[in-house]
Amino acid sequence: MDRVAKLVSQKAVVIFSKSSCGMCHAIKRLFYEQGVGPAVYELDEDSRGKEIEWALMRLGCNPAVPAVFVGGRFVGSANTVMTLHLNGTLKRMLRDAGALWL
Template identity: 95%
Template sequence: MDRVAKLASQKAVVIFSKSSCGMCHAIKRLFYEQGVGPAIYELDEDARGKEIEWALMRLGCNPAVPAVFVGGKFVGSANTVMTLHLNGSLKKMLRDAGALWL
């Protein structure tokens, strides 16, 4: 859990992902299209990926990926992020975290 918190606070937007996950790809693309360069941790390419995955599940992320953190705070998985994007809240969160300038 400490490792997740440390990684999540290293950049304005952090995404825990798996390289073979379609929803992870869609969420990463959403952020790129917003002009955000998130830190991305591919759990299937990390030697300690399984323990990070368990920590994310303990946070309430089920499935464990994609897991999005903005400003060091857990936002949620794909459904939550898409809902925030569609209702306009995501852009404000990104601005407040310093990930967007406009």
């Protein structure tokens, strides 16, 4: 849990992902297309990835990836992020966190 807290505090947008996950790819692309450069942690390529995955599940991430944090706070997984994007809330959150300037 401490490692996750440390990682999400280091950048305005953090995405925990797996390189083989289609939804993870879609979420990362969504942020890149918004002009956001998130910190992306590929859990299947990290030696401590399983440990982080368990910590994410304890935080309520189910499934564990993609897990998106904005401004150090857990936003949600793919469904939640897409809903926030479609209703315009995501862009506001990104601005408030300093990830977007427009």
